[in-house]
Amino acid sequence: MTAEQAVALIPDGARICMALGVAQPPAILAALAARAAAGEIEGASLYYLLSTSVAGHTVLRRDLRHRLRPISLFHSAVERAIDVEAAAIGDRDVDLIPVAFSRVPRMLRDEVGVDTLVTQVAPPDENGDFSLGTNVDYAHGAARSCARVIVEVNRHMPRTGGNGTIPLSAVTAIVEHDRPLPEIPSAARRPEDEAIGAIIAGLIDDGACLQMGIGAVPEAVCAALHAHRHLGIHSELMTPGLAALMQAGIVDNSRKVNHPGQTIFTFAMGDRQFYEFLDGNPDVAAHPVDYVNDVAVIARNPNMVSVNATLEVDLHGACNSEGMNGRQYSAAGGQLDFVRGASASVGGKSIIACHATAARGTVSRIVPRLSGPVTTPRNDVHIVVTEFGAADLRGKSLTQRGEALIAIAHPRFRDELTAQLYARRSGL
Template sequence: MDVQELYAAKLMSAEAAAQLVPSDSHVAMGMAVAEPPALLAALANRIETGSLTGMRLWYFHSMAHAAKTVLKRENIGRVRPHCMFLSSVERSLIKADPSVCEDLIDFVPTAFSASPQLLREEVALDTCVTMVSPMGKHGYFTFGTANDYTSVAARAAKRLIVEVNPLMPRVFGESPLHVSEVDGIVENRTPLLEVGEHPPAAEDELIADIVAGMIEDGACLQMGIGNLPAEVCKRLTGRKDLGIHTELLTPAFASLIQCGAVNNRRKATFPGRSVFTFAMGDELFYQWLDDNQAVYSLPVDVVNDPRHIAKNDNVVSVNATLQVDLSGACNSEHMMGHQYSGSGGQLDFVRGANASKDGISIIACRSTAKDGAVSRIVPKLEGPVTTPRNDVHWIVTEHGAANLRGKSLRERADAMIALAHPKFRDELARSI
């Protein structure tokens, strides 16, 4: 059948598409910018009217569309979230109603790189719903900003329903999606969710200076989310022959590509192209991403595989943490007795950078929290270990940088105390 005829045969309203989802089923949702608002609203309507019950929703990093529909407070309990990375959406729900929501939101600990296998082999996925870019003349959509686990879940689920948004960029890479693979198509033009930058704190400026000073020409970069990576990138515009192999692609990375600091010419994998698995930014960034052969999107079990990361030389991995103990172990996901986020891909890239020839892994954080009242450098972690001390390489705060590789526990403690805020150093020294 002609691809246009096939498209037309599968085109339906969001309400009709939502009717395809049975009760008591496992549903995977496109993450972050790829949340499909019309489909989620239609599913929420079924949940609220009682015609869809027992739905278990699997996802990473929810945002505003889910918060207004399937994850709004009235629906927690009617739908069972299986969240692999908490965002402000879940944190707000738990903060507002901890006695109920903390029990009803199921946090599923898993590395980002392991999520495709989890959804493919351990979860009996009935349906996957996600936003995609428009279909091309040969019948292919792309997953746009979210290849990650979504491209795998789309094939693992019994049925796939896509929401076509003409504003979703068409992105080159693996896992193009043919119209023959889709069970239902919904059309909905809506602005993409945007994530902006915030003014950096003075500590972030100091940390960014230190981190940028550790990055040389020819480095292959991965950076996490937040103000710090953006500040580091601003300091790299004069570098040459940088490469990008990253979990998250952001406007800060786009600026490095546009100014010529990034050309990917020294990379062993996908030379000439910046590799990523999901993207978030603003409208101009999404326009730049569209039909841009300088970037290449792959599933997260490829992008975040330490063995694949390490094929490139000079990998520099920069990630943030919430708390570091005196041995160097990092808790990057748990705070004040509660799950705050998730392990994400931090350990994947720490290990990938460590295995890379001349690679370095950097974990960075401000030395204090709560306006200086609490030290992030602690004798013992209050939550789970996201990055074990065995894997930690460099730790950076506004007070300096410490290479922990090859150091004894006593040497590590001395180095970590030197990175702590001066007002906490004596107390930390007494704890040894």
């Protein structure tokens, strides 16, 4: 049916699960936005992670918020821009539910009770099953619990192996719309990124299993790994940098205990060549996020190394990876899932990375106290890396942790941080 016919099936008050990232369906979302603009739907809510401009230009428009209420589980640049605009006119920020990525499918099913899934899929196979392609994540669970499953079939969506299909019998409406997937350009790398990448690469042994985030630092780490051998991948996010390691033979997944020989992920973002690499590739497999990000599943692979970014680290090692200047910047995502999974792995390492400074060098990211929420508690943090070195916090007292972190802070802030460290009278 048409996108307009499909969204007409969504009732007032619907709790809609919108796909993550590149799987957000442009035709369906445009039709839903038009329906809201015409006053034909009221009281609906949108639950989602990591929106793109596809959603930003349609269902997340500010003028529609009284009919389509956005509830983010992980902010992107779209929500940050909306919040800036809202502050200027005295409107409300985009609301957010704090939740670990691994728990999102259960939360959407049991606590929110989403009733409608909208997502892009690859064309059906010979059995009529649709591949969720780049985005198995929480869409897989939603497709099995929602009363309405509305799919936008796009021939540009890669078909991925693993456990990421929707059977035809579960689908309520099919919209056909071919449009190239959004492409995420590689981040421009600065000298600090290259320095951090080299330090982290030096902490990774041959045969390790990797989890990487997105951005300049993970790309710099991947670029610095080209002398390594027999690496594996078990990552919530699959990126072009990780794909390049597979194509170069550096990642062969031969040392993995769980899914040996295969790269495992739950969602992917990149460019057209990257999507072509994923399409029908038997060496990669996409699985639901409540499996990929399960701490016990992550820990099955020995020498698991997680690499995640943060915004600031306090002198005891706690990390704020989601809030800046009193505003939500991103969210917890799967950071703590992989911090704990890597820590539970035999020989595993959890690495948190950040530039030593922000705001063009005027602000230290190593701070006496966090200015936002604790994303990764001090109890869980293992290794912190800046361009000035690595601080291994395991087995260190609060004072020793502070000293180790000050040693990797920017030199211009070290005296001030040292004074703050020794002025504290307790561990709080």
